[in-house]
Amino acid sequence: MNVMTLEHTRTIDEVKTSFALALEMAKDEGHKVVGCLCSYFPREVAWAAGAITVGLCGTTQGPIEAAEQVLPADQCPMVKATYGRAINNTCPIFPLADCIVGETTCDGRKKMYEVLGREKSMHVMDLPQKPENPAALRYWIDEVHRLKGFLEAQLDCRITHDALLAAIEQGNRERVLLKRIHQCRKSHPVPIMGLDLVALSTSMSYTIDRKHYLKELESVLEELRRRIAAKQFACSADRPRILWTGLGNSLGCDKVLRLVEQSGGVVVCQEGCGGVTRMDDQIDPGDDPIEAIARRYLKVTCASMSPNNTRFEQIDRLITEYKIQGVIDLAWQSCHAFNIESFRVREVVKEKHGLPYLHIVTDYSQSDVGQLKVRIEGFIEQIKFGLGR
Amino acid sequence: MTAVNGFYAGIDVGSLTAKSVIIDHSGIVAAKIIRTGAVPQKAGEAVFQKVLDRAHCRREEIRRIVATGYGRISLPFADKALTEISCHAKGVRFLNPDVASLIDIGGQDSKAITLNKDGSVADFIMNDRCAAGTGRFLEIMAGALEVNIDDFSRLSVRTGEPCQINSTCIVFAESEVISLLAAGNSRSDIAAGLHQSIARRVGTMARRLKPFKNTAFVGGVAKNQGLCRALENVLGAGFMPIDADVQITGALGAAIFAKEQVLQEQKNECHDVGTYKND
Known part of the structure; x- marks a missing residue:
């Protein structure tokens, strides 16, 4: 990655392979590695144990065939690819993890974790799924305590109060910088294309030295602000400004995002995992850091939660804040939760804001690219020809 | 020559047929439909030549060409490519200003589109892969x-009791049909069952878009009277009349876009908007 040009051309497999080399050296120096699979994972607890955290989600088509020898074919591609990478030795990072942590989000994930747990020491946190229920937080705090116990036993360490406070401070600083980076895209036109930011932020997130990661984020932010001041934009003002919601905005599984920007749109804001909304929730350590951490992670929005009202409030707010002209909502095939929730996203986008809305259901393969192009180009035309109505 | 004078062409290269329409300031001059075959570029070229001949028009007299359909990007001589979503909406609205929604069933996909009051696309939905x-x-x-x-199509309207066809997959539906034939069902009842099965599927998809009313039915499949009736039953309303071949509305819309864009360009101005690298 080049921080000055913000250019990023490596594939996700190249990113992971070079990261694995650095990870191997870190392990030789005695560092422990915790594999994580979801935005609900309270990373600060693992950092307080002195561990390096690494994302293990599969975002490519390659390992799916291997996974289908065990999992049914009509499963979500994320579930299949994550499992496939772990069992067919194509993930250079998976073998380096000392243990992995998952959460009971959707059925696909939690049942897959039962078989994934055969490959590696694994802990599954029981995520309460009605977050507005007062008992949910109490339960989740206990789960974060149990995670702490698991990590202490697995990594043979003590997680201290001070180490938790330091980890919270680190997480908060990362979120502040990432939020400011995302907010640069309120500029019209934007200083960076959506795909470029996704590639850059995915790639930077594979980090061993989190202090160095902060420096990288600062450089990116500085460069984006310089561009805005110098009026060096990433695209013309004619491109429709798109809000991305749902899934499919990370490097590797970026097929649709790529098509949107090739078809003349620009993604200026992302809601959900990998997006700006995850950066809003900071941790106020207070007296009990574990409780504070639990409180923050229960705010994460996912369609596996019921009701998932915060998501709709955030989409509503972001449409105005980022001067959105159209919303794309992507769900993976067989992701029942996001697929059903799209009905409510449509209501917010079309009925409340009167904006064009496109719901896309797809997987990691290239087989539907021709059809997707028609939809996406049609959607961009719908926005452009509808302007000034 | 003023902007509205002259000829404009739309070419719609679909998966099964290629269509071309030439218009002038007053309306349709000529239209032509041919089979697409294996080379969409050749089909686009051929249908364009045929429509030029039919219009007694030379290629140099065409002021702008807009291409649409699956082969829209394979026509190097077209000035611009637009999707059939925008083009069908434009073409249908030109033919009947009272239309508020449309169903287009072509060779490889089906679409439902709703229109804003000004005729622009309000919403659309397509069949999955x-x-x-x-x-x-x-x-x-x-x-x-x-x-x-x-x-x-004719068989399907002569039915006594339509068969229930439950498979939506083309391969499974074919074996279901073979089983029904083996069980002694008439071809008429099976044909009717197949038409109803498609009508239910497309009708359900269309009604995800609200409101879905004052509907026109276009695309090659709209010529199938059996399916027309079956869809009207599912939607609970008759289709709006379209005063042209229902298969050419995409190409017609493309030609109208060609004309409108020539007009628009004369109005455009330039402003200083800074520098940018992707456009």
Whole structure:
């Protein structure tokens, strides 16, 4: 990655392979590695144990065939690819993890974790799924305590109060910088294309030295602000400004995002995992850091939660804040939760804001690219020809 | 020559047929439909030449060409490519200003589109990556019944009791049809069952868009009277009349866009908007 040009051309497999080399050296120096699979994972607890955290989600088509020898074919591609990478030795990072942590989000994930747990020491946190229920937080705090116990036993360490406070401070600083980076895209036109930011932020997130990661984020932010001041934009003002919601905005599984920007749109804001909304929730350590951490992670929005009202409030707010002209909502095939929730996203986008809305259901393969192009180009035309109505 | 004078062409290269329309300031001058075959670029070239001949028009007299359909990007001589979503909406609205929504069923996909008051696209929805509810589905099923596509449609309206066809997958539907034939069902009842199955599928998809009313039915499959009736039953309303061949509305819309864009360019101005690298 080049921080000055913000250019990023490596594939996700190249990113992971070079990261694995650095990870191997870190392990030789005695560092422990915790594999994580979801935005609900309270990373600060693992950092307080002195561990390096690494994302293990599969975002490519390659390992799916291997996974289908065990999992049914009509499963979500994320579930299949994550499992496939772990069992067919194509993930250079998976073998380096000392243990992995998952959460009971959707059925696909939690049942897959039962078989994934055969490959590696694994802990599954029981995520309460009605977050507005007062008992949910109490339960989740206990789960974060149990995670702490698991990590202490697995990594043979003590997680201290001070180490938790330091980890919270680190997480908060990362979120502040990432939020400011995302907010640069309120500029019209934007200083960076959506795909470029996704590639850059995915790639930077594979980090061993989190202090160095902060420096990288600062450089990116500085460069984006310089561009805005110098009026060096990433695209013309004619491109429709798109809000991305749902899934499919990370490097590797970026097929649709790529098509949107090739078809003349620009993604200026992302809601959900990998997006700006995850950066809003900071941790106020207070007296009990574990409780504070639990409180923050229960705010994460996912369609596996019921009701998932915060998501709709955030989409509503972001449409105005980022001067959105159209919303794309992507769900993976067989992701029942996001697929059903799209009905409510449509209501917010079309009925409340009167904006064009496109719901896309797809997987990691290239087989539907021709059809997707028609939809996406049609959607961009719908926005452009509808302007000034 | 002023902007509105002259000829404009639209070319719609679909998966099964290629269509071309030439318009002038007053309306349609000529239209032509041919089979697409295996090379969409050749089909686009050929249908354009044929429509020029029919219009007694030379290529240099065409001021702008807009291409649409699946082959829209394979026509190097077109000035611009637009999707059939925008083009059908434009073409249908030109032919009947009272239309508020439309269903387009072509060779490889089906679409439902709703329109804003000004005729622009309000919303649209398409079938997923599956041939159920497409022209190709009908062709394969007609093949399974050993009738040509026109007789297939006619058979379906002569039914006593339509068969229930539950498969939406083209391969499974074909074996379901073979089982029904083996069980002694008439071809007429099976044909009617197939038409109803498509009508239910497309109708359900269309009604996800609200409101879905004052509907026009276009695309090659709209010529199938059996399916027309079946869809009207599912939607609970008759289709709005379209005063032209329902298969050419995409190409017509493309030609109208060609004309409108020539007009628009004369109005455009330039402003200083800073520098940018991707456009």
